[in-house]
Amino acid sequence: MLRSGITQLFRSLNANLLYPLPWLVEKFLKVMLVISERSYRSWMKQPHEAEQIVVRNIDKDIIMKVDTSKAMGAAFYWMGFHELNEWRFLNRFLKSDMVFIDIGANQGEFSLFAAKRLTQGRVLAFEPVDFFYDLLQENIGYNHFKNIETFHYGLSNEVKQLPIYMGQTGAGEHEGLATIFQSDQRARFIQNIELKILDEQLPALALQRIDFMKIDVEGAEMLVLKGALKTIERFKPLIMLEINEATYQAAGYTVPDVIQFFSDLGYTLYIMTKSGTLKPVSSTPAFCNAVFVPKGK
Known part of the structure; x- marks a missing residue:
């Protein structure tokens, strides 16, 4: 549950980077982006069983089924984009x-x-x-x-x-x-x-x-x-x-x-x-x- 909440937060914050933002807000969000990317890379260093998950906040409201054990699927799960x-x-x-x-x-x-x-x-x-x-x-x-x-x-x-x-x-x-x-x-x-x-x-x-x-x-x-x-x-x-x-x-x-x-x-x-x-x-x-x-x- 904790991982699910963290990844949902990462996706929600990162989605804002697709849109024009005030300078200070963008700086803060880029820090969060770095944290989410490091989390993703750390996740990919470990073996994981295939896990199909439907995520609902890619680009704020796009829904996708992804496999978190795969490179692209894990990127969408942890960061909200590839x-x-x-x-x-x-x-x-x-x-x-x-x-x-x-x-x-x-x-x-x-x-x-x-x-x-x-x-x-x-x-x-x-x-x-x-x-x-x-x-x-x-x-x-x-x-x-x-x-x-x-x-x-x-x-x-x-x-x-x-x-x-x-x-x-x-x-x-x-x-x-x-x-x-x-x-x-x-x-x-x-x-x-x-x-x-x-x-x-x-x-x-x-x-x-x-x-x-x-x-x-x-x-x-x-x-x-x-x-x-x-x-x-x-x-x-x-x-x-x-x-x-x-x-x-x-x-x-x-x-x-x-x-x-x-x-x-x-x-x-x-x-x-x-x-x-x-x-x-x-x-x-x-x-x-x-x-x-x-x-x-």
């Missing part, structure tokens, strides 16, 4: 009538965050792994969102089925690392997944706009981009992409390949600051969440 800078940026950027595409939706944290803000817009969430798709659906149901459409397949540059892999199961497992590119670190077969091409699905989706795309597919980013080229050229959305040199190499391409793809389309690379703003960079980090912005936006 990627604070990204959420701070999205809270500033998203407007109520926008369309948000979540490619690699996992358990749905970005889809839920966007849906809360897009009261007159749409969220399209793509997740091919059965377990995560079911959890995504469950989390949408908890929040009664009617503006999220889910698709039980992944996106690529070819229509096909492929096996997907994760690391060894157990305490501390990171549930966001499923990949179609098998390696020594990710060798555990999960299932075969279905892949489709976004450009080919576009007519059925009946979209008049796309404002933001989030792509986190553990090495398959370039395949997704190639299969969405016409869509990107047509709508010119901002695109948040995980830059990960290691997963790109496992997939057979490089970070410069991705940069060149966007450069050819007139996009500029930015990274997100702690305050939720965008900052241009002169050199690309080996690992980060980057935002690619088209010229004129």
